[in-house]
Amino acid sequence: MSKNPMISISDLELLELIRNPESRDKGFRLLVEMYQKRVYGIIRKMLIIHEDADDVTQNTFIKAFRNIESFHGNSTLFTWLYRIATNESLNFLEKKKRRFFFPIEDHMEAMSGYLDQSGLISGEDIEIKLQKALLKLPDKQRLVFNMRYFDDLSYEQISQITQTSVGALKASYHHAVKKIENELHTD
Amino acid sequence: MKNLPDHNVFKTPEGYFENLPTRILEKKKHRKSISISLVQMTAAAAVVIIGVFFFAIKNDVNIDQSIEANLEQEIDLYISSGLWEAEDILNFSENPNLILDEIIEEEWGVAEENQFGEESGEWW
Numbered sequence: 001m002s003k004n005p006m007i008s009i010s011d012l013e014l015l016e017l018i019r020n021p022e023s024r025d026k027g028f029r030l031l032v033e034m035y036q037k038r039v040y041g042i043i044r045k046m047l048i049i050h051e052d053a054d055d056v057t058q059n060t061f062i063k064a065f066r067n068i069e070s071f072h073g074n075s076t077l078f079t080w081l082y083r084i085a086t087n088e089s090l091n092f093l094e095k096k097k098r099r100f101f102f103p104i105e106d107h108m109e110a111m112s113g114y115l116d117q118s119g120l121i122s123g124e125d126i127e128i129k130l131q132k133a134l135l136k137l138p139d140k141q142r143l144v145f146n147m148r149y150f151d152d153l154s155y156e157q158i159s160q161i162t163q164t165s166v167g168a169l170k171a172s173y174h175h176a177v178k179k180i181e182n183e184l185h186t187d
Numbered sequence: 188m189k190n191l192p193d194h195n196v197f198k199t200p201e202g203y204f205e206n207l208p209t210r211i212l213e214k215k216k217h218r219k220s221i222s223i224s225l226v227q228m229t230a231a232a233a234v235v236i237i238g239v240f241f242f243a244i245k246n247d248v249n250i251d252q253s254i255e256a257n258l259e260q261e262i263d264l265y266i267s268s269g270l271w272e273a274e275d276i277l278n279f280s281e282n283p284n285l286i287l288d289e290i291i292e293e294e295w296g297v298a299e300e301n302q303f304g305e306e307s308g309e310w311w
Contacts, residue, residue, distance in 0.1 A: 025212060028211075028212060028215070029208045029212060032207065032208040032211055032212075033208055036204055036207050036208065037204060040199070040204075040207075041195070041197075044197045045197065048197075050197075050199065050200070054203075057207070058207075058210065058211050058214055061211045061215075062211065062214060062215050062218065065215055119198075120197065120198045120199065120200070121196055121197065121198065122196060122198050123192075123194070123196030124192065126191065126192070127191075127192055127194070127196050128196065130191055131196060149188075149193060150193055150195070177188055180188065181188060
């Protein structure tokens with residue numbers, strides 16, 4: 001396998017472990033251990049509810065295992081996993097929207113209620129208010145905001161993950177910030 | 188926005204990340220075995236469907252043949268018991284004229300044969 005400058009040494013080692021049938025399970029376990037917190041983090045910020053985030057995190061890694069052969073090293077493993085995680089999160093929310101007996105408004109309320117009541121949420125009032133204001137943004141705008149504001153990713157990284165131009169991402173983030181500021185000031 | 192704290196408000200249950208890799212690997216194996224058994228079940232179902240299909244075709248032919256034989260026996264019974272007359276049988280037929288022609292030809296044929304035989308006997 002030719003050395004690709006886009007892949008870090010640990011990514012290369014991981015891929016070699018995964019591609020060898022004898023060490024495949026060990027490689028998969030290492031992959032999860034290395035990226036689980038970051039993958040879960042982006043999913044949880046989108047889905048709010050731990051049980052939903054847990055399901056989608058597991059599905060993200062299973063999907064990654066199944067499609068590992070299609071990873072050619074054009075990006076880092078982290079970017080590739082992040083892209084699967086964001087797609088899975090957006091698909092999850094889209095499915096909730098399409099459910100006739102459980103429309104998105106109800107799910108928004110469920111997420112908002114979770115922020116108030118769950119023992120797995122811990123923060124100051126202003127932080128909870130910020131999360132509730134974020135819930136009012138369109139899903140993709142919220143995703144861009146989360147990646148930029150909380151995960152501190154560069155626009156170039158977000159561009160690779162979302163396959164969107166840097167200009168469009170900057171505009172999206174700018175609009176999101178304006179909306180959140182308005183929302184927090186009216187409260 | 189700059190004054191807002193950006194620390195993570197989302198917590199996980201105790202030991203969540205310690206157990207997650209094992210849970211994911213177990214789920215992966217479980218799904219693999221489900222997909223394998225799904226393939227096996229589909230193959231088994233296909234074999235059963237094909238078997239039933241051929242059995243049904245074969246039985247259908249047998250059923251058709253036995254129905255035809257029973258029907259002929261029944262008709263013979265109605266005729267021999269005098270329940271049905273020759274006209275009744277002709278009325279049931281789709282093309283009574285054809286049957287009549289066949290009967291006439293058969294009868295005439297025999298009669299002509301007999302006649303010619305007789306006559307030819309005379310001639311011979």
